[in-house]
Structures are given as structure tokens and as C-alpha cells.
Amino acid sequence: MTQPPSTPAPAIAQDGPLPRQRRTYSIGELAKMFEVTTRTIRFYEQEGLLAPERRGQTRIYNEKDRVRLKLTLRGKRLGFSLAEIREVVMMYDAMPDGNRRQLRRLLEILADKRANLERQLEDIRLMQLELDDVERRARDVLASLGDQKD
Amino acid sequence: MTQPPSTPAPAIAQDGPLPRQRRTYSIGELAKMFEVTTRTIRFYEQEGLLAPERRGQTRIYNEKDRVRLKLTLRGKRLGFSLAEIREVVMMYDAMPDGNRRQLRRLLEILADKRANLERQLEDIRLMQLELDDVERRARDVLASLGDQKD
DNA sequence: GCCGAGGTTTACGTTAACGTAAAGTGCTTG
DNA sequence: CAAGCACTTTACGTTAACGTAAACCTCGGC
Incomplete structure (x- = not known):
């Protein structure tokens, strides 16, 4: 995802105990971070929600993948289906070169x-x-029970 | 829910073309009223959410059944499972004669x-x-497309 | 060299919340 | 009285969103 052409992502970048600029994550890390299973992330x-x-x-x-996952989970908590979430996400990605019809459709969805x-x-x-x-x-009921035993 | 102990609910009370105080509903009426199917209501x-x-x-x-259905559907829209909704509803019904433990449990759930x-x-x-x-x-993108044709 | 910790694919299983179809009951209306 | 309409039960089907199991790779460490 990350379009910014910079940072070729040094293979493992092991340059300190806690690298201050962590740019990549394993599936397990994300899973723990958001308290979901790796199965969920792969699913x-x-x-089509992650790539x-x-x-x-x-x-x-x-980082962009991480944000997407975050937004996806937020959507889920609000009861949106994965299909709905994907709809917005894909439109958003296609936006830069989208035509009028697509953009209007996106606005409708929003x-x-x-x-x-x-x-x-x-x-x-x-x-x-x-x-x-x-x-x-x-x-009230609890209070009215004030002195009975159970 | 509405516990007010009054109104013994007269069986059918058919006293006019449009009885101003409609106390009962058929399953079909409720279905239309809330835009769900009768299958849903029976389900x-x-x-255990209706009786x-x-x-x-x-x-x-x-009327009480109608309110229950309304609350159930509201809960659903907020992403609660039927099991969760039932939990509250049943506790609420059992409240009047509930013991301390049950009431505390209810407060926890709430x-x-x-x-x-x-x-x-x-x-x-x-x-x-x-x-x-x-x-x-x-x-923004739409605006920047201002004069192109599609 | 092998072992454990993580990662992978493939594929069948599960649960919630209904949908859908079949077959029957009961009223009321032409 | 037949047709139609709304209701009923029973029961199998369906979809979304994962869970779970099996069988495999691969890499750093002892």
C-alpha cells in the first residue's frame, strides 16, 4: 500500500533494542496488537481488505496495512459487514484515478x-x-431487600 | 418492558372502526410495523425473547410484546447478539422477585x-x-475533474 | 542435525440468524 | 362450498465470519 516511494525497508533493521521507527509487522504482531487471531487477518x-x-x-x-486493519475492526464493532467495509476501502483506493460516476457512488455510500x-x-x-x-x-429492589438474607 | 401492574388486557376490545386503544397485534401487523418477516418474530x-x-x-x-420486539431490534442494530439481549430481558423479568445475587449480576451486565x-x-x-x-x-478529486468529460 | 517458534496452504467444521419450502388449520366472503 | 388469505408447524438450506486441524516450510540457536 504505502505509496510514498521512500524507505526501501531495510531487511530486518536490527539497529537497537527498540527500533523507534518500526515500519513493518508480522502477522503475529498484528494479531496480538489488535487481539484477533492470525486466521482472522488472513481471512x-x-x-480483499488487506494486501x-x-x-x-x-x-x-x-503501517498502512495496520491502519486498514484498525479501521476494519472498528467498522466491525459498529456492525458493518466485511463487504460494506471493503466497498468503502476499495473505492477509497481507486479514488485518485476514479471517474465521476465512481466518485459520486462513493459519496452516496458515505x-x-x-x-x-x-x-x-x-x-x-x-x-x-x-x-x-x-x-x-x-x-430499588436491592434496597428494598435491605435486611433480608438472600 | 413496562411492569405497571394495571390493565388486565381485555381480550379483543372490538369497539369501533379504528379502535383508538389497540391493545393487541397479529404477527403480520408487527412484521409490517417493524419491517421484519414473521419468520424473524417467531424465531x-x-x-426466548417473546412469549x-x-x-x-x-x-x-x-403492547408489552411490541415494546420488547422494538427493544430487541434496537439491540440488534447496535450489534448485540440475541443471546445478550435475552440475558438482559430475562433478568429484567425476573427482577421483582430476584435475589441479591441475581440483581448484582444484572447490574454487572448493565x-x-x-x-x-x-x-x-x-x-x-x-x-x-x-x-x-x-x-x-x-x-477534491471531483472538483479537479471539473471540465473533463468522464 | 534437529528442534521449537513462527509462518504457510488447504480444507472441512461451526455458529448465529434467519430464509424457504411443504403441508396443514381456520375464518370469511362471494 | 370453494377460494383465498393469514396463520401455524416442521424441517432442511444458506450466509457470514471465522475456528480448527493437518501437513508443510524455514530459520536461528544449541
Whole structure:
């Protein structure tokens, strides 16, 4: 991904105990970092959400890959499907040389996601009120149980 | 949910062309009302999220059932599993005669859900910023395409 | 030289949340 | 009374998003 033509990525760059500028990650590192399994990461690649470089057979993830994974997981937490996430991600990548139709389509998708987020905000607000209510009642009952034994 | 002990729910109360106080619903009505299929509603019942009365074989839903369905669907939109939703719903129902342990457990669950919602709020905020960014770039590209034809 | 820690592919298994089809019941309407 | 419509049960099918197992490579260290 990283388009910036710089930094040819020195093979292992073992120049200190904690290299301050870590540019690549193994699949295992990413897995721990985000608390997912390597299977998940490979699956996301298979689904077209990631496309790490290879050193021989081994996958090498760079900073951009890491960000993508982060965004993907965030999307998942918000209930988006991998297909939806891929839609935005791919459009985004194709953007620089996209034609009008594609760009307008992208804007449509974005508006759609936005509307979705707005509804989720409202849902969260309502849900919080419900939880407030349930909790208040639960505490009341607990209090009324004040001196009984169980 | 609504526990208010009142209103014994008169069987059918057919007293007008458009009974202003509709207390019961058919499965089809609820399905249209919430834009889900009847299959979905029956499935939720099977999963212990609903328990409508029966008139013979037919399911009769009252106001409380309707609210439950609404809350269930809201939970779903927020990415909760049916199992999670059921957990809260069942605890809530068992509340009045719940013992301390159950009530504390309920409070735990609520705190958990709350934390979840908080993270979702943050995720939404971040996601909105991302969308802002993507949209801005897309508009820029579109503008730069100003006079080309496609 | 071999061993363990990580990486890889291939492929079948699993779970949640329904979809879909078949076959039957019950009312009411022309 | 036949047709139609809404409801019912039963049961197999489907999709997304991984889990899990087997069998393999490869590299640094003892």
C-alpha cells in the first residue's frame, strides 16, 4: 500500500533494542496488537481488505496495512459487514484515478454510512436511557431487600 | 418492558372502526410495523425473547410484546447478539422477585453493556471523522475533474 | 542435525440468524 | 362450498465470519 516511494525497508533493521521507527509487522504482531487471531487477518486478506507484501512466502505488513486493519475492526464493532467495509476501502483506493460516476457512488455510500451512524447514535441514546431505567429499578429492589438474607 | 401492574388486557376490545386503544397485534401487523418477516418474530420467540399469548393456535401480541420486539431490534442494530439481549430481558423479568445475587449480576451486565455503548460512541465519532476525510478528498478529486468529460 | 517458534496452504467444521419450502388449520366472503 | 388469505408447524438450506486441524516450510540457536 504505502505509496510514498521512500524507505526501501531495510531487511530486518536490527539497529537497537527498540527500533523507534518500526515500519513493518508480522502477522503475529498484528494479531496480538489488535487481539484477533492470525486466521482472522488472513481471512480479511482473502476477502480483499488487506494486501500485504510478501518476503518469500511470509506476509509483511506495513503501517498502512495496520491502519486498514484498525479501521476494519472498528467498522466491525459498529456492525458493518466485511463487504460494506471493503466497498468503502476499495473505492477509497481507486479514488485518485476514479471517474465521476465512481466518485459520486462513493459519496452516496458515505452518505449512507453516515445515516447509519446517526441512527446508531440515536439508538445508543435510547438504549442508555433504558439501561438507566433498568438499573434504577434494580437498585430499588436491592434496597428494598435491605435486611433480608438472600 | 413496562411492569405497571394495571390493565388486565381485555381480550379483543372490538369497539369501533379504528379502535383508538389497540391493545393487541397479529404477527403480520408487527412484521409490517417493524419491517421484519414473521419468520424473524417467531424465531425470536423460539429464542426466548417473546412469549405472546395464544388464541387457539394463533399468536396474540400485546403492547408489552411490541415494546420488547422494538427493544430487541434496537439491540440488534447496535450489534448485540440475541443471546445478550435475552440475558438482559430475562433478568429484567425476573427482577421483582430476584435475589441479591441475581440483581448484582444484572447490574454487572448493565455496566458491561454501558461500557460497550461508550466504546461504540467513540468508534462512531472516529468513524465520522474518517468519513469526513474520505468525503473531502473525493470532493477534491471531483472538483479537479471539473471540465473533463468522464 | 534437529528442534521449537513462527509462518504457510488447504480444507472441512461451526455458529448465529434467519430464509424457504411443504403441508396443514381456520375464518370469511362471494 | 370453494377460494383465498393469514396463520401455524416442521424441517432442511444458506450466509457470514471465522475456528480448527493437518501437513508443510524455514530459520536461528544449541
